Amino acid sequence: MLDGMRRDEMRAADADRQQVAARLRAALDEGRLDLGEYDERLQQAYAAKTYGELDLLLTDLPDVPAQAGAAVVPAQGHETRRWLLGLWSGWVPAVAVTTAVWGATSLAEGYAVYYWPVWVAAPWGAVLLWQTVAGLASGEPRRHAEQQAEERAKAQAKEHARQLKRERRALGTDEAPGTPGRPG
Template identity: 50%
Template sequence: MLGLMGREGMRASDADRQQVADQLKAALDEGRLDLNEYDDRIQKAYGARTYGDLDGLLDDLPGTVPLRKSRIEPAHKAPVAPTGAPERKHGVRPMLGIFVICTIIWGITSLTSGDAHYFWPMWVLIPVAFAVLARLGDRDKHRH
């Protein structure tokens, strides 16, 4: 049925109408359209039901691709992770690196002041502990 109808008769989506509206707004901002012409075209864009209704709204504007010349492609499925592979990785090493850097900063400030300051880098270990616990939990899931 769609092959017999032709592209002009196919229904336009909200995304298609919004794309045309965005391009019209850009043309208004660049001074290519005056406010009256923009208002007229934007009303036609939001009122469009088919691609044929949207055709012609962008034809005289440089740098725009009219919808009739755009490619319609089917949506692609997201790649599926191989079975047995963890869905997420826990970055324990980077967090430990941040802890080491914070400890070095704490050590330098304590040495230069001549006084041992409060050991604030210990708070950086909290996300490390959560990451380690999450990794151990994932390991238990994969064993069963």
């Protein structure tokens, strides 16, 4: 059945959408797209269902070198460590604080009182352990890293837009240079 199907009719995967997002980001960095066009195309890229819809977003852009998109996807290996640290980062200090309170109470009493922090550590730890196993099995660290990279790219694009706006104000115009009707 797939033999008769054209490429532009085939369903695109998340990786394909992320590759297009990386190419759009590179085009924004090169000044080939303004922030409005980038945002619009980025939304269309993540909403695209077929290769044809994705290809339309890049037709007026030259090919972008492979390294330009590489910055969007985080390095392999570190993403799992970062995800695990983020997942467990609240548990460790909470258990440490409750254990310190238990220790101070035991010292004040002169003997080791019932270790009540277990009621904080055990249930929370069991939930986190379940989330860790399920997340690692489903590729959650990679998805989380890609989402954070995309959020960083959007933040950089917004900062770039703010910088352009400040430069335009400094020049005494709110229009981009070269806009019809304005000297550029």
